[in-house]
Amino acid sequence: xxxxxxxxxxxxxxxxWPRRGDxxxxxxxGLAQKLDPAFEKSDLANTPSGSFDRVSRELRVGxxxxxxxxxxxxxESLSLAVLRRDSxxxxxxxxxxxxxxxxxxxxxLNGEPCDTCGASGWGLQDGQLI
Ligand SMILES: [Zn+2]
Numbered sequence: 001x002x003x004x005x006x007x008x009x010x011x012x013x014x015x016x017w018p019r020r021g022d023x024x025x026x027x028x029x030g031l032a033q034k035l036d037p038a039f040e041k042s043d044l045a046n047t048p049s050g051s052f053d054r055v056s057r058e059l060r061v062g063x064x065x066x067x068x069x070x071x072x073x074x075x076e077s078l079s080l081a082v083l084r085r086d087s088x089x090x091x092x093x094x095x096x097x098x099x100x101x102x103x104x105x106x107x108x109l110n111g112e113p114c115d116t117c118g119a120s121g122w123g124l125q126d127g128q129l130i
Contacts, residue, residue: 006065036092097123
């Protein structure tokens with residue numbers, strides 16, 4: 001279905017998203033058709049305590065669509081879903097990362113680039129302050 005919206009694709013993915021303890025490899029194979037080539041398998045380890053049942057409005061930035069995802073049971077824990085439209089018009093998930101617990105999404109910690117999330121504000125990314 002080329003006409004699926006970014007939200008449709010995200011909701012489909014969230015309905016099939018792995019639960020805590022599920023195999024990342026099995027989940028990756030099941031969801032692969034709607035994952036962008038740049039998607040990092042480790043993002044599938046960002047699992048909900050219950051289910052990801054809250055999705056924000058869509059922010060469209062060029063060919064990217066961004067949503068904030070959370071759980072009604074745990075509204076303080078936020079994740080950022082980024083989807084991209086490929087050359088055939090299909091939306092695919094590029095990344096799904098939790099808000100950084102060190103800098104709370106700002107990318108800045110004590111006036112320096114946050115070295116937990118790589119200063120992106122989301123997920124974990126190796127980096128070294130020099
Ligand atoms: Zn951070």
